[in-house]
Amino acid sequence: MIKRWFTRLTGRPASNRRTAATGRRRRPLVPIIAERLWPRLHGRARWMRLIKLTGVCAALFVFLIAGLLIYLRVQSLPAASISQTSQMLDLQGNVIDTFHTTQNRRSVPLNQISPYVVQATLAIEDRRFYEHEGFDPIGMGRAMLVNVHNMSATQGASTLTQQLARNLYLTHERTWGRKIKEALYTIQLEMHYSKDEILNMYLNQIYYGHGAYGIEAAAEQYFGKHASELNLAESAMLAGIPKGPKYYSPYMSMKNAKDRQHTILQVMANDGVITQSDADQAYRELLSFKPLSESRGNSFAPYFRDYVRSFVIGQLGMDERLLDEGGIRIFTTLDSNAQRAAEKAVAEGIPTNTEQQAALIAIDPRNGYVKAMVGGRDYPNNQYNRVFATTRQPGSSFKPILYLTALQQAGMTPLSRFMSAPTTFTYDEGRLTYEPHNYNDKYVNDYIDMRQAIASSDNIYAVNTIMQVGADNVINMARKLGIDSPMKPVPSLALGTFPVSPFEMASAFGTLANEGVRVKPIAVLRIEDNSGHILYEASHESEQVVDAAHAYVLTSLMESVFDTGGTGHRVSATMNRPVAGKTGTTASDAWLVGYTPELATAVWVGYDKGRQLTTTEAHRAAPIFAAFTEGALEAVPPKMFTMPEGVVSAYIDPNSGKLAGEGCEDNKRLETFVAGTQPTETCDGNTSKAEDASSGTDARKEEQHKSWWNDLKRWWKQ
Numbered sequence: 001m002i003k004r005w006f007t008r009l010t011g012r013p014a015s016n017r018r019t020a021a022t023g024r025r026r027r028p029l030v031p032i033i034a035e036r037l038w039p040r041l042h043g044r045a046r047w048m049r050l051i052k053l054t055g056v057c058a059a060l061f062v063f064l065i066a067g068l069l070i071y072l073r074v075q076s077l078p079a080a081s082i083s084q085t086s087q088m089l090d091l092q093g094n095v096i097d098t099f100h101t102t103q104n105r106r107s108v109p110l111n112q113i114s115p116y117v118v119q120a121t122l123a124i125e126d127r128r129f130y131e132h133e134g135f136d137p138i139g140m141g142r143a144m145l146v147n148v149h150n151m152s153a154t155q156g157a158s159t160l161t162q163q164l165a166r167n168l169y170l171t172h173e174r175t176w177g178r179k180i181k182e183a184l185y186t187i188q189l190e191m192h193y194s195k196d197e198i199l200n201m202y203l204n205q206i207y208y209g210h211g212a213y214g215i216e217a218a219a220e221q222y223f224g225k226h227a228s229e230l231n232l233a234e235s236a237m238l239a240g241i242p243k244g245p246k247y248y249s250p251y252m253s254m255k256n257a258k259d260r261q262h263t264i265l266q267v268m269a270n271d272g273v274i275t276q277s278d279a280d281q282a283y284r285e286l287l288s289f290k291p292l293s294e295s296r297g298n299s300f301a302p303y304f305r306d307y308v309r310s311f312v313i314g315q316l317g318m319d320e321r322l323l324d325e326g327g328i329r330i331f332t333t334l335d336s337n338a339q340r341a342a343e344k345a346v347a348e349g350i351p352t353n354t355e356q357q358a359a360l361i362a363i364d365p366r367n368g369y370v371k372a373m374v375g376g377r378d379y380p381n382n383q384y385n386r387v388f389a390t391t392r393q394p395g396s397s398f399k400p401i402l403y404l405t406a407l408q409q410a411g412m413t414p415l416s417r418f419m420s421a422p423t424t425f426t427y428d429e430g431r432l433t434y435e436p437h438n439y440n441d442k443y444v445n446d447y448i449d450m451r452q453a454i455a456s457s458d459n460i461y462a463v464n465t466i467m468q469v470g471a472d473n474v475i476n477m478a479r480k481l482g483i484d485s486p487m488k489p490v491p492s493l494a495l496g497t498f499p500v501s502p503f504e505m506a507s508a509f510g511t512l513a514n515e516g517v518r519v520k521p522i523a524v525l526r527i528e529d530n531s532g533h534i535l536y537e538a539s540h541e542s543e544q545v546v547d548a549a550h551a552y553v554l555t556s557l558m559e560s561v562f563d564t565g566g567t568g569h570r571v572s573a574t575m576n577r578p579v580a581g582k583t584g585t586t587a588s589d590a591w592l593v594g595y596t597p598e599l600a601t602a603v604w605v606g607y608d609k610g611r612q613l614t615t616t617e618a619h620r621a622a623p624i625f626a627a628f629t630e631g632a633l634e635a636v637p638p639k640m641f642t643m644p645e646g647v648v649s650a651y652i653d654p655n656s657g658k659l660a661g662e663g664c665e666d667n668k669r670l671e672t673f674v675a676g677t678q679p680t681e682t683c684d685g686n687t688s689k690a691e692d693a694s695s696g697t698d699a700r701k702e703e704q705h706k707s708w709w710n711d712l713k714r715w716w717k718q
Helices: 002-010 029-074 115-125 137-150 160-169 176-192 195-205 215-223 232-239 254-270 276-284 302-315 320-325 336-349 395-409 450-456 459-469 471-480 491-495 502-513 548-562 569-574 621-632 690-717
Strands: 086-089 095-099 329-332 357-363 370-374 425-427 432-434 517-519 524-528 534-537 542-544 580-585 589-595 600-606 647-653 669-674
Touching: 095 302, 115 160, 115 195, 115 232, 115 254, 160 176, 160 195, 195 215, 215 232, 232 254, 232 276, 254 276, 302 320, 302 329, 302 370, 302 524, 336 357, 336 370, 336 621, 357 502, 357 621, 370 621, 395 450, 395 459, 395 471, 395 491, 395 502, 395 548, 395 580, 395 589, 425 459, 450 459, 450 548, 459 471, 459 491, 471 491, 502 517, 502 548, 502 580, 502 589, 502 600, 548 569, 548 580, 548 647, 548 669, 569 621, 580 621, 589 621, 600 621
Parallel strands: 086 329
Antiparallel strands: 086 095, 329 524, 357 370, 357 600, 425 432, 517 542, 524 534, 580 589, 589 600, 647 669
């Protein structure tokens, strides 16, 4: 057997003997076998080495891949520079404005996004999103076939994860380096986040055109609603925009947008996500788009918006970038209804063909909330906020601060009398003189009391008062009420010759409305970051700076401004509620500062530079005040000012300044006093009894009840 095998292998007999022909010994068997087998054995070794090399390479490749995956798993993703739009909200929690740079963005969780948006986006962008691991080979193959068939790169194959990686961390340059980085970031995203988290991030950062980033901003911009409120037709419309915002935006081309919407709806129907009937109905639905001019920027309360921004950055010290890109929420005190009433009153109160300006600020005296703010008439062309202008003289609207000082510190009462006639006053130890004049040089030329002086805005009475109480004391009272503007202790201070801002005036008068309790004005209640954590919360600062009884007596006196003969009487017919206030007029400024129990308001009108007011122009402040007050409190029933303890009322005889007695009751007037300062002698020479003051209080309450009922009836008829 061995011989046969040897013969087949070598072609020679297996004998080892000498050959008969030559007599030479045959070659040994082993060398012959080695000679014949070596080529074959050598070829197999090469294959074995190749196999081993391949195995080593494969193992090394697997090891490298595993190492890369482990590295990517433990390596943190780079910080994504996605800005979020910050929001400013009013007192009711409604968004009234946004802060952003060039991107309008607001992130919302996935459960606050309409399911239709999710379905439409997946249908057109990544059908197998929940099946692949970041890359979709099937989608790539399908896209390749479509592109080959069309002989152009008409269809892409990027998954949502790949798009998210590119938008979060990379540019859109077409280089191999960028593609490799995109692949690595895609793997990391799939490792670090769930599918729902990736989808949520994608929907919150994708660009929907016209500055809107993310589905929430897009829903607000195009339809004026939240992302959770989008229906099927709206969702399909928005889902088609990211492919080409300029081409598929309904603002740019409604035809392209509708064609894209139809494609998406049809894909959803073909995939069984919706029925064909639903797709057809959604396509036929007439969508109501928000005007692009309105979506590009809301001009509502622009001066208040600037004030809030200045407060957050300047006083709270927050980073401006946090405000513009951090997605914070600023909860403010603005009352949108009051703001609309303010803007309407200013717009209708001054003709459009004039350069005359106006400012209005309204504060709730009970809590210091800034409810409305109008800093001018033309914000797009002039952003100067006149509410905080400290260059305008308040004129006679400053007098209530003088009279409050007189009531509380100088022992004066509403019946204190001075002569209303041209007078020259001497001060500074006789070295200086001051000669004030009444408006239009009108004088009573007789003695008048404080109520008459306030109603008619008598300047002679005011200067007599400051000469008695001391200008320094008036300045101290102004400081207690929150007025910080510079003032000098001179007689002209009584007539409001030192500039004060409307903001300071409204705050000071709010203290009178709040029974002498000064509450520091606030415009920002709290600030939250994009996760809802509180970054700032306002503190409520209040202090009793004026005796409640004196504040009430002054309020009663200031109500006379709107009575017959008062400087505000011309608007009394349009006001159907108790209101106290004071007008003020200089050559260049006109004011009305007043309050109800719910609202303290300062209105200023004038020109920005070197131009005096005509009589007609000066009379525009009061109608603006009246229109705003009634508009802002339209839903609030009229309310009387609460009478505190320590106040009494009595009928007096204005001619004598005594209690009205027998024989002088025809001209009697109900007057209010701080308890203990009311007159005790009647006009007929008798001395009143203690119960007279009590009966006077009852009379005052009865009078208040009648006034309240009459005001309510007038309000009901409007």
